[in-house]
Amino acid sequence: MAMTRSATVSLLAAALVAAAAVSVTIGAVHVSGSDALGALRHGEGVGAYVVRELRAPRIAAGILVGCSLGTAGALLQTALRNPLADPYLMGASGGAGLAVALAILAGAPASLYTLAAFGGAIAATSVSLAVARGAGTSSQHRLILVGVGVSSLCAALTTLAILMAPHAGMSLSILSWLGGSLTGHGWPDVRWATLTAAAGLALTLAVAPSLDAMRLGRERAAGVGVDVMRTQFVVVVASSLLAAGAVSVSGVIGFVGLLVPHAARRLVGGSVPWVAAASAPLGGLVVVLADLVARGAAPPIELPVGILLSIVGVPAFLAIVGRTTRIA
Amino acid sequence: MICLSLVLALRIVSLAPALTEDLFAIGAGPAVVGVDANSNRPAGAARLPRVGGMREVSAEAVLALHPDVVVGIPYEDRILADLTRAGVRTERLDVSDLRGDFAAIERLGVLSGHAREARALHRVIERRLAGLSAQAARSRTASAFVAVGISDLRTAGRGTYIDDLLRMANLRNVAGDLPLLWPQYSQERLVAVHPEILVLPNPHPALLGAPWERIDAVRAGRIVEIDEDDLLRPGPRVADVLEMLVAGAARWR
Numbered sequence: 001m002a003m004t005r006s007a008t009v010s011l012l013a014a015a016l017v018a019a020a021a022v023s024v025t026i027g028a029v030h031v032s033g034s035d036a037l038g039a040l041r042h043g044e045g046v047g048a049y050v051v052r053e054l055r056a057p058r059i060a061a062g063i064l065v066g067c068s069l070g071t072a073g074a075l076l077q078t079a080l081r082n083p084l085a086d087p088y089l090m091g092a093s094g095g096a097g098l099a100v101a102l103a104i105l106a107g108a109p110a111s112l113y114t115l116a117a118f119g120g121a122i123a124a125t126s127v128s129l130a131v132a133r134g135a136g137t138s139s140q141h142r143l144i145l146v147g148v149g150v151s152s153l154c155a156a157l158t159t160l161a162i163l164m165a166p167h168a169g170m171s172l173s174i175l176s177w178l179g180g181s182l183t184g185h186g187w188p189d190v191r192w193a194t195l196t197a198a199a200g201l202a203l204t205l206a207v208a209p210s211l212d213a214m215r216l217g218r219e220r221a222a223g224v225g226v227d228v229m230r231t232q233f234v235v236v237v238a239s240s241l242l243a244a245g246a247v248s249v250s251g252v253i254g255f256v257g258l259l260v261p262h263a264a265r266r267l268v269g270g271s272v273p274w275v276a277a278a279s280a281p282l283g284g285l286v287v288v289l290a291d292l293v294a295r296g297a298a299p300p301i302e303l304p305v306g307i308l309l310s311i312v313g314v315p316a317f318l319a320i321v322g323r324t325t326r327i328a
Numbered sequence: 329m330i331c332l333s334l335v336l337a338l339r340i341v342s343l344a345p346a347l348t349e350d351l352f353a354i355g356a357g358p359a360v361v362g363v364d365a366n367s368n369r370p371a372g373a374a375r376l377p378r379v380g381g382m383r384e385v386s387a388e389a390v391l392a393l394h395p396d397v398v399v400g401i402p403y404e405d406r407i408l409a410d411l412t413r414a415g416v417r418t419e420r421l422d423v424s425d426l427r428g429d430f431a432a433i434e435r436l437g438v439l440s441g442h443a444r445e446a447r448a449l450h451r452v453i454e455r456r457l458a459g460l461s462a463q464a465a466r467s468r469t470a471s472a473f474v475a476v477g478i479s480d481l482r483t484a485g486r487g488t489y490i491d492d493l494l495r496m497a498n499l500r501n502v503a504g505d506l507p508l509l510w511p512q513y514s515q516e517r518l519v520a521v522h523p524e525i526l527v528l529p530n531p532h533p534a535l536l537g538a539p540w541e542r543i544d545a546v547r548a549g550r551i552v553e554i555d556e557d558d559l560l561r562p563g564p565r566v567a568d569v570l571e572m573l574v575a576g577a578a579r580w581r
Contacts, residue, residue, distance in 0.1 A: 050520065177479070184481075299517060300518075
């Protein structure tokens with residue numbers, strides 16, 4: 001079984017690398033395959049610029065966003081013992097959207113949106129955690145309820161910001177950011193996402209064993225010496241860090257964090273470290289392929305990647321909900 | 329006489345800035361009793377009660393104004409359908425392109441009892457457009473990209489009044505062959521087609537980093553900035569927009 005699992009994860013990682021390599025050669029500007037891969041290192045001219053400064057960072061951002069969301073979803077679903085937990089559950093996307101809306105209203109340059117989104121995501125998540133813990137024993141249900149509440153509040157305030165914007169262009173910018181897209185993100189954003197993803201993954205590794213024990217239930221996990229509350233807290237922090245990094249470079253890309261862990265679980269079984277290890281490359285693969293369709297299906301028109309993912313994601317989501325109720 | 333008193337008593341709610349401007353431009357301003365949140369022009373419209381905006385129109389707020397007719401655009405189909413069910417007369421006017429813009433002016437004239445003024449306004453606008461277009465035709469054709477949205481590169485495709493105006497300004501719309509009204513344009517393609525002139529709504533965020541650093545029009549400063557309230561809405565001032573386009577582009581050809 002162990003061989004099969006590691007083989008599966010390796011295969012997923014290889015598929016991700018292959019998808020990324022193919023992606024570099026496809027786009028609205030024709031660059032031949034060998035030229036495109038060569039342009040990653042050097043080269044002048046429009047083709048080289050397009051590949052190095054527009055296509056490559058976008059693919060890298062897609063990989064990071066997908067890996068982050070997939071891993072974060074896998075962790076949260078186990079820690080909160082809820083198959084419908086999503087990395088944005090604690091308010092990361094709501095907080096990010098609100099912060100970007102405020103940045104746009106304040107007339108901040110577009111290069112600051114990433115930082116604003118990250119700050120907003122962390123702020124909203126912190127509020128959720130503080131309220132849930134301040135209320136005493138923080139059961140996973142309380143965490144979820146508080147997260148939903150904070151997210152709704154942020155969404156309402158964001159809608160208000162859209163309505164109150166003094167310029168129509170500002171409203172359009174906010175709506176467009178909320179839609180989720182990998183376009184318009186250069187290397188600075190990729191470096192930033194790498195940093196947050198690394199921090200989130202490091203935290204993840206620290207708690208993965210305890211988390212695995214929690215699959216048996218809170219009582220049994222406590223019985224084998226796992227600090228359930230602390231593990232849950234660290235997981236929520238780690239997954240929120242991953243979600244904040246992802247949302248800050250791509251806007252709200254839904255369903256990846258929810259669905260990828262379920263698919264990964266089918267491939268490698270229920271063990272948490274393995275599910276997380278498989279969810280990362282699988283998430284990256286899903287986002288890279290979706291973005292390839294978004295920019296390659298009808299060039300030079302860009303399709304909204306968030307909507308593409310939802311078209312595939314919603315039916316899959318309904319299937320999960322259907323199965324879950326049957327089990328219950 | 330009876331007809332006149334009916335007209336005087338008419339109460340109109342406008343759910344789109346372009347339609348609001350049309351109504352005031354044809355002298356039907358006094359009949360307008362409510363507008364959407366984005367209807368900021370003219371000054372008379374800005375003082376009217378607001379009923380919400382951007383698909384967030386409040387049907388209740390509209391009904392509280394007891395309108396005889398509510399005018400809106402296709403984007404607002406849902407709220408218009410709700411109001412129709414509530415027994416209010418609604419009129420859906422598609423102002424996507426110039427033809428629709430003119431049809432809306434004439435239709436609003438009929439609805440508000442200002443048909444004559446509407447026809448006159450239509451004629452004046454068309455005459456100005458024709459004059460400016462003839463003027464632009466004397467210089468060479470240049471390519472242009474209109475960035476309706478800066479960060480997402482939303483642009484104006486075929487079938488928009490902006491595409492119509494670019495053609496009249498003797499500018500070749502880079503996105504003019506795209507079948508969507510307001511598509512998101514590929515960054516890489518924009519770098520490859522290097523449009524000679526960039527048209528932007530004002531205000532707009534700074535053009536920093538990729539892809540702007542690589543676009544000749546940005547590096548050479550060949551940018552025509554047009555107030556967003558002029559550029560981003562059709563209505564009675566489309567000839568003003570064409571004048572700005574023609575004058576702006578004339579600097580580089």
